[in-house]
Amino acid sequence: SFxxxxxxxxxxxxxxxxxxxxxxxxxxxxxxxGPALPSVQAAIRDRPQIEFVIVFLAVAGAALLLAGGxxxxxxxxRPIIVGGLVVSLLASLVGIVVTSGPLFIASRTVGHAxxxxxxxxxxxxxxxxxxxxxxxxxxxxxxxxxxAAGAAAPxxxxxxxxxxxxxxxxxxxxxxxxxxxxxxxxxxxxxAVTAERPYIVGTA
Numbered sequence: 001s002f003x004x005x006x007x008x009x010x011x012x013x014x015x016x017x018x019x020x021x022x023x024x025x026x027x028x029x030x031x032x033x034g035p036a037l038p039s040v041q042a043a044i045r046d047r048p049q050i051e052f053v054i055v056f057l058a059v060a061g062a063a064l065l066l067a068g069g070x071x072x073x074x075x076x077x078r079p080i081i082v083g084g085l086v087v088s089l090l091a092s093l094v095g096i097v098v099t100s101g102p103l104f105i106a107s108r109t110v111g112h113a114x115x116x117x118x119x120x121x122x123x124x125x126x127x128x129x130x131x132x133x134x135x136x137x138x139x140x141x142x143x144x145x146x147x148a149a150g151a152a153a154p155x156x157x158x159x160x161x162x163x164x165x166x167x168x169x170x171x172x173x174x175x176x177x178x179x180x181x182x183x184x185x186x187x188x189x190x191x192a193v194t195a196e197r198p199y200i201v202g203t204a
């Protein structure tokens with residue numbers, strides 16, 4: 001069946017696990033500027049100009065997704081994923097001890113940028129490891145993991161009102177776990193195949 005096809009191939013399964021775990025870590029990176037957060041809504045009401053900052057960060061993040069995907073076509077996936085996760089880990093550690101000010105803003109910007117590089121390369125790893133229906137199933141599994149983690153991130157950020165440390169602790173642990181998984185599972189994964197890009201994008 002299409003489900004067993006996803007898990008029967010050992011190398012492809014390693015790709016799926018590594019890519020999905022990396023996506024979970026990237027999604028758990030606390031998005032402190034999320035417009036759904038009450039603290040951000042209050043800030044927008046008090047200072048409407050903050051809304052433009054939020055839009056700018058969202059557009060910049062989308063642009064970095066494209067840049068990360070392009071770089072992933074010319075550089076092997078492992079250094080991009082591991083490097084991005086290490087940067088995200090360091091940014092989350094800063095967020096645990098620094099909760100405001102320029103250093104906090106800088107760490108969040110760097111963390112979001114690192115996650116934007118991890119996401120497209122992780123998806124490409126999963127997509128290029130499968131063919132046909134199995135590819136669509138594998139991408140669905142990876143996106144499902146990413147979506148679940150993305151939905152949990154704002155909840156973690158508001159878990160303790162006024163205290164953001166729990167979200168950053170979870171993010172740091174997720175990054176550390178993803179780095180450990182990537183160390184053993186990404187070395188033998190294929191480079192992104194440019195010729196398959198239309199099929200990968202269309203499936204995603």
